[in-house]
Amino acid sequence: MAVKVLILEDNPVARGFLCRVVRESFSDIHSIxxxxxLDAARRLLGHPPGGRAAPGIDPFQLIMVDLELPDGSGLELLTELANYPATRIVTTLYSDDEHLFPALQCGADGYLLKEDRFEVLVEELQKIVRGQPPLSPAIARRLLTHFRSGDSVAPLSVASPPSAAAPATVMMTADHERLTPRESEVLTYLSKGFTIKEIAALMGIKWFTVNDHIKSIYKKLNVSSRAEAAVLASKQGLV
Structure with a gap:
């Protein structure tokens, strides 16, 4: 099954530009x-305003969302996509904290600036296949500057850290037991340094399915990076 893409953008010129970026970024595009x-997006996704989008028989695997729309904010849709198994990327002109952090907190998996050059956007979008967050260079620098300067921001992770009463080793064992066999296999490959595309080839599945497994692994293990997942896998004897 090839990748289905949904682009939510009110500017027709920008919409056409993003379509070209997507086609150049992936070789297995089914449809865009x-x-x-927002209303049109919700109709396609099958949920009312304020509801939760649920995957149908043939769901989208990649959803690109503009923030400022004629009938509301793209942040609304990001929140409504909380349980939808798609990679969600914000595409916007805004690089300030007031737009960046709320988008990440609402569930964005990436943040791209439409003003970037075509080849830059293609490169950043292709990072999805390699298991890296698609972030425009200016956004990546902004995040580094923000946290290195000691600025405060509400936690971006949904998961809570383990309590002092529960040793980390106990938490890891319990969490690892909740992984499915497929997730354990993906975790093993991740820990050995394979990219998402390589894992997909090894397991005979699509890259976006691997991406879904990785999201589930991160959530269950309460980690936010490949390195943290690899440490847990090593302690569990998977590598």
Whole structure:
């Protein structure tokens, strides 16, 4: 099954540009659906305003969302996509904290600036296949500057750290037991340094399915990076 893409963008010129970026970024595109407002996106995803989008028989694997739309904010849709198994990327002109951090907190998996050059956006979008967050260079620098300067921001992770009463080793064992066999296999490959595309080839599945497994692994193990997952895998004797 090839990748289905949904692009939510009200500007037709920008929408066409993003379509070209997507086609250049992936070789296995099934279709690209373009919509210009929240209402149209919700109809496609099958949920009302304020509801939760649920995957149907043939769900989208990649959803690109503009923040400022004629009928509301793209942040609304990001929140409604909390349980939807797609990679969610914000595409916007805004690089300030007031737009960046709320988007990440609402569930964005990446943040791209539409003003970037075509080849830069293609390169950043392709990072999805390698298991890296697609972030425009200016956004990546902004995040580094923000945290290195000691600025405070609400936690971006949904998971809570283990309590003092529960040793980390106990938490890891319990969490690892909740992984499915497929997730354990993906974790093993991740720990050995394979990319998402390589894992997909080894397991005979699509890259976006591997990406879904990785998201589930991170959530269950209460980690936010490949390195943290690798440490847990090593302690569990998987590598």
């Amino acid at each position: 659906t373009e919509v210009s407002d």
